Amino acid sequence: AQSVTQPDIHITVSEGASLELRCNYSYGATPYLFWYVQSPGQGLQLLLKYFSGDTLVQGIKGFEAEFKRSQSSFNLRKPSVHWSDAAEYFCAVGGASGTYKYIFGTGTRLKVLA
């Protein structure tokens, strides 16, 4: 069965510290992988996506993610967190073209300490 797991419900980091949010997936075919961010009271915004090529992908707001097929992981990283990064982060997986829906993880809430 297809699934996405985000093991960390909450993460707290200090401003300026590095960040890594974990995402593991289970998917029969080659997955399309995404990270979205949701600020309070807002919709979800696409941070980055991967579906082929270089396994290290760059996104907006200084985020990057690395696809590791052997570990079925797609972890999100940022070298130096800013207070404005406090939000909920969702990992999602989609299938090959013709499949119209994504499966979302349960989210990781990031808190940033000043």
Place this chain on the structure above:
Amino acid sequence: DTAVSQTPKYLVTQMGNDKSIKCEQNLGHDTMYWYKQDSKKFLKIMFSYNNKELIINETVPNRFSPKSPDKAHLNLHINSLELGDSAVYFCASSQDGSPSYGYTFGSGTRLTVV
């Protein structure tokens, strides 16, 4: 110039009422979606339309009826509202339904049934 706009942003209503949520996108996308986000932030797809044709209809009570008058609009009508319908409902669109493009989300409609 909001890309995906939903109205209303907040909706408080009594059990048993019928209500509608409207969604419009000005991106020229072919595919639109309704997602439900529960109190634990879990996102689950409800419906998807591609060029006005229903292509995804998850196990949603038939009290929920989507309508797409054209490919830029996807409305959600809910009959006989129940307490369990309280959630945030997100509209989203994508270029042609291919997961490689990612979604553009609206800012959500918070429905509270009392």
